[in-house]
Amino acid sequence: xxxxxxxxxxxxxxxxxxxxxxxxxxxxxxxxxxxxxxxxxxxxxxxxxxxxxxxxxxxxxxxxxxxxxxxxxxxxxxxxxxxxxxxxxxxxxxxxxxxxxxxxxxxxxxx
Amino acid sequence: xxxxxxxxxxxxxxxxxxxxxxxxxxxxxxxxxxxxxxxxxxxxxxxxxxxxxxxxxxxxxxxxxxxxxxxxxxxxxxxxxxxxxxxxxxxxxxxxxxxxxxxxxxxxxxxxxxxxxxxxxxxxxxxxxxxxxxxxxxxxxxxxxxxxxxxxxxxxxxxxxxxxxxxxxxxxxxxxxxxxxxxxxxxx
Numbered sequence: 034x035x036x037x038x039x040x041x042x043x044x045x046x047x048x049x050x051x052x053x054x055x056x057x058x059x060x061x062x063x064x065x066x067x068x069x070x071x072x073x074x075x076x077x078x079x080x081x082x083x084x085x086x087x088x089x090x091x092x093x094x095x096x097x098x099x100x101x102x103x104x105x106x107x108x109x110x111x112x113x114x115x116x117x118x119x120x121x122x123x124x125x126x127x128x129x130x131x132x133x134x135x136x137x138x139x140x141x142x143x144x
Numbered sequence: 145x146x147x148x149x150x151x152x153x154x155x156x157x158x159x160x161x162x163x164x165x166x167x168x169x170x171x172x173x174x175x176x177x178x179x180x181x182x183x184x185x186x187x188x189x190x191x192x193x194x195x196x197x198x199x200x201x202x203x204x205x206x207x208x209x210x211x212x213x214x215x216x217x218x219x220x221x222x223x224x225x226x227x228x229x230x231x232x233x234x235x236x237x238x239x240x241x242x243x244x245x246x247x248x249x250x251x252x253x254x255x256x257x258x259x260x261x262x263x264x265x266x267x268x269x270x271x272x273x274x275x276x277x278x279x280x281x282x283x284x285x286x287x288x289x290x291x292x293x294x295x296x297x298x299x300x301x302x303x304x305x306x307x308x309x310x311x312x313x314x315x316x317x318x319x320x321x322x323x324x325x326x327x328x329x330x331x332x
Contacts, residue, residue, distance in 0.1 A: 038312065045283070048288055050176055057189075058168060061167050062160065065200050068201075
């Protein structure tokens with residue numbers, strides 16, 4: 034049994050190698066060169082390095098052009114009357130709602 | 145000690161000459177492997193080239209934990225498997241397997257070969273092609289490519305005992321198919 038196993042192994046080992054075409058190495062090199070162009074495009078490191086100057090310029094512009102933050106204008110609907118049905122339909126700020134809830138009715142009209 | 149170590153280091157550093165030498169050293173093994181794994185398909189040469197292209201791209205990731213030869217076999221198996229996935233399982237199951245059944249092993253006639261080496265290679269190719277993948281791959285890696293059991297187990301990600309048993313079963317199935325070749329060997 035072992036002999037037969039060895040015989041099969043020996044026969045397989047004696048398998049003649051396929052004839053490689055003489056230009057095999059050249060064809061491998063041609064394929065490497067052909068794919069290299071695509072790989073450069075796919076390589077994020079190349080992208081990030083090439084885009085770094087443009088990204089710096091954009092960041093600089095953004096910093097220089099940045100205007101100081103101005104306080105938001107007071108909303109028109111700051112005065113809110115819980116009794117008014119139209120006021121409920123308006124866009125009312127949270128501050129106005131809180132103010133209306135905390136202020137007694139008499140004072141609301143006086144303001 | 146890896147006999148390819150210096151060349152691998154030079155190639156990883158970008159030397160195309162060193163890589164060319166590695167291709168020359170291993171091209172026959174990769175062609176044989178591609179032929180066997182693809183069951184003698186015509187595009188084996190194309191796949192062998194693709195193995196080296198992939199190896200060149202991944203060479204920097206090679207850490208020398210195995211020999212370059214073993215690592216290259218891993219690349220080869222991955223390339224062939226990717227190609228098989230691309231082709232589609234349906235195509236493999238229905239078209240190629242039925243073709244294989246029709247083309248059942250046909251032992252070579254003893255007085256047939258003008259080119260005996262070519263005929264022998266063809267006969268062994270066909271005998272191997274008649275095996276299922278799980279037997280063909282390990283027996284090829286062991287008996288045709290000369291890898292160690294340990295290396296094969298690592299490559300195929302199976303226990304070494306599984307590799308041994310698959311190789312044993314593969315040889316048992318190959319025995320009657322290769323019988324005519326023993327006869328020619330004996331008469332020659």
